[in-house]
Amino acid sequence: MSISSKDIIVEKVKTSKIDQIDFENLAFGSVFTDHMLICTYKNGAWETPKITPYQPITLDPSSKIFHYGQSIFEGMKAYKDKNNDVFLFRPLENHKRFNISAERMCIPQIPEDYFMEGLIALLNLEKDFIPTQEGSSLYIRPFMFASGNGFHASPADEYKFIIAFAPSGAYFSGKVKVLIEEKYSRSANGGVGYAKAGGNYAGQFYPTQLAVAKGYNQVIWTDDTNHEFIEEAGAMNIFVRINDTLLTGPTSDRILDGITRKSILEIAKDLGIKTEVRKITVKEVVDAAKDGSLKEMFGAGTAAVISPISGFGFRDTDYDLPELENSYGLLLKKTITDIQYNKSEDKYGWRVKVNA
Numbered sequence: 001m002s003i004s005s006k007d008i009i010v011e012k013v014k015t016s017k018i019d020q021i022d023f024e025n026l027a028f029g030s031v032f033t034d035h036m037l038i039c040t041y042k043n044g045a046w047e048t049p050k051i052t053p054y055q056p057i058t059l060d061p062s063s064k065i066f067h068y069g070q071s072i073f074e075g076m077k078a079y080k081d082k083n084n085d086v087f088l089f090r091p092l093e094n095h096k097r098f099n100i101s102a103e104r105m106c107i108p109q110i111p112e113d114y115f116m117e118g119l120i121a122l123l124n125l126e127k128d129f130i131p132t133q134e135g136s137s138l139y140i141r142p143f144m145f146a147s148g149n150g151f152h153a154s155p156a157d158e159y160k161f162i163i164a165f166a167p168s169g170a171y172f173s174g175k176v177k178v179l180i181e182e183k184y185s186r187s188a189n190g191g192v193g194y195a196k197a198g199g200n201y202a203g204q205f206y207p208t209q210l211a212v213a214k215g216y217n218q219v220i221w222t223d224d225t226n227h228e229f230i231e232e233a234g235a236m237n238i239f240v241r242i243n244d245t246l247l248t249g250p251t252s253d254r255i256l257d258g259i260t261r262k263s264i265l266e267i268a269k270d271l272g273i274k275t276e277v278r279k280i281t282v283k284e285v286v287d288a289a290k291d292g293s294l295k296e297m298f299g300a301g302t303a304a305v306i307s308p309i310s311g312f313g314f315r316d317t318d319y320d321l322p323e324l325e326n327s328y329g330l331l332l333k334k335t336i337t338d339i340q341y342n343k344s345e346d347k348y349g350w351r352v353k354v355n356a
């Protein structure tokens with residue numbers, strides 16, 4: 001079955017809560033819009049999606065999400081330009097990755113029209129919630145989980161696909177000091193690190209808390225075999241600039257294929273920045289920090305776009321990064337956000353206008 005937005009059942013709220021939102025002081029991902037999209041998978045098929053008031057979900061205590069963690073998500077944003085036109089950024093990439101995550105967790109595939117038509121119908125209803133303050137956007141959270149019942153350790157027979165929106169301010173986290181992790185791993189060969197599966201993030205909290213207790217903000221994940229290679233920064237892809245070369249690791253079972261990461265790689269090449277996609281050793285980063293050739297490190301992901309790293313710790317020694325005038329991170333962030341907010345031409349065809 002294929003659907004269009006007019007097939008979607010819509011139940012509207014009686015009174016909007018938009019007046020209760022302080023758009024001048026938005027945090028990240030903590031207030032929500034009036035409605036959500038919900039769709040149930042039952043008897044081997046997706047039912048017609050519904051837009052309902054944003055509300056709690058009731059589940060049986062034996063729902064498999066609680067016991068076996070079949071749960072995946074995506075993170076996207078909608079942007080408004082100065083003419084109040086609404087845009088998405090490479091949304092089909094999110095849909096594709098959602099289904100890659102779903103396959104790994106034995107969750108049924110969501111068809112492209114359910115994902116895109118559902119998202120656009122909800123966006124058209126909620127477009128007044130898209131903030132226009134500098135750096136703000138509407139954070140979009142599509143997710144899917146096992147709502148089927150039973151204590152048997154096997155895939156559920158029922159699932160829910162939901163999209164919820166959070167008007168959000170800039171994901172500013174100040175100076176980020178990171179710790180290169182050598183004991184715990186985020187992901188492993190043959191594991192689920194490439195999927196946006198809920199449990200991946202639960203597993204990161206404890207090692208991150210230990211790093212925070214030592215005075216760091218985040219963990220730099222290394223490979224699970226020998227902790228020899230730099231892999232990701234918290235829940236972001238990582239970039240390292242040594243002299244004038246911008247490096248990032250190749251995606252794999254263990255490294256999530258970030259849309260920000262691959263957009264940055266293309267933009268950097270077009271800006272004439274030398275890029276290399278290859279394994280980065282902890283040793284070369286530490287050596288470069290010692291001899292001064294390490295210029296920048298930053299995390300890359302939808303929420304923060306680019307999150308500059310001010311220094312890192314490795315085996316009881318802290319290394320500070322220099323403050324640069326011609327930072328690649330700042331230049332790349334401006335270039336990508338100018339495309340997202342329709343402030344510059346998009347020669348890549350990444351910006352998608354949502355018809356309102």
Ligand SMILES: *Cc1c(COP(=O)(O)O)cnc(C)c1O
Nearest residue numbers: 235236237256258259260301302
């Ligand atoms: C979501 C995520 C990223 C960034 O992906 P984007 O598509 O750029 O938002 C990177 N690493 C991990 C582990 C992630 O979960």
